[in-house]
Amino acid sequence: MDFSSRLLEQAVEQIAKLPGIGKKTALRLALHLVRENPAYTTQLTEALGKLRSEISLCKTCFNISDHELCPLCQSPRRDKSIVCVVEDTRDVMAIENTSQYQGLYHVLGGVISPVNGIGPGDLRIEQLIQRVSESGSEVREIILAFSSTMEGDTTGFYIHKKLSSLSVKVTSIARGIPVGGDLEFTDELTLGRSILSRTPVQ
């Protein structure tokens, strides 16, 4: 691309470093900023700057938080005996949206992925073990809630093994046919798993 302005080129370069945003989209966004009210650019850059400099992680569950403890860990209404282990903050938000879970979380910050150079040491697995063993017997159940991918399964398996020496029940979220899903068009792996993990009809 041939830029008439060095400032525009630099802005496009920086925006295009964001995931899923190419040079063309970056140019569109930069030109949008130029056309828009300057106040918006100020608001945007301030929000991003603050996000990066002031954000912290909850010291118990490692979820993104403005304070030492996140609202979930602070809440007296949450069941402290169950901890749901997830990959990142987006998974916490997705599970919270279901309104079906009243326990606490533990955010790993990723999943084991040798291809991307992420080993167990890069995740907050050690902190999870410590959290469970230090709780005495307060934590009674660990729910593994990972995506149904090779990385997710590997991470779940690794944590399960690590926790085996502690007297805590380890469960995994159910895999099966999605609600509204057509049995006929479900892939055989999912269908097979849904038969093996069948549940009693109540």
Place this chain on the structure above:
Amino acid sequence: MDFSSRLLEQAVEQIAKLPGIGKKTALRLALHLVRENPAYTTQLTEALGKLRSEISLCKTCFNISDHELCPLCQSPRRDKSIVCVVEDTRDVMAIENTSQYQGLYHVLGGVISPVNGIGPGDLRIEQLIQRVSESGSEVREIILAFSSTMEGDTTGFYIHKKLSSLSVKVTSIARGIPVGGDLEFTDELTLGRSILSRTPVQ
């Protein structure tokens, strides 16, 4: 969405105001910034801030520029007798990429679009008329290069009428079958126009 952090929520809110970016993408981008090296966020916000505060428009062609005159208007190698009128900077970049045009540009800053409340007065049409009439007879040809939409056609027609009192040739970029395009699958409007605007074989 249920945010565990007010800072994260504010950042997502601001990012989601960008065109074509929804709340989910905004959250993905914000979490990317949190994970990334803080230096990147600084570079990004600085580039955006500078873009907005220091950018100016070329006083001749109104293209985005770091200086009073853009590199194209300054260049002694460009043909000053032809002016190509376009909607915005992206069109200048697209035409420059073809390496087929050696003249100058005039950036309108939009097209006439009553639906979006954009009338001729909101565009730099008056400045174009002035530029042509003040040039004496230096500007000999005006090329209208707009998208082939109702708005583009309306704008072209309006400028053509406005320029009719001045002794300047007004042309429009050719409409027809795209290079590599299949005649059989070309819509009838384009095909009809390509027959009416047929060119002699050389």
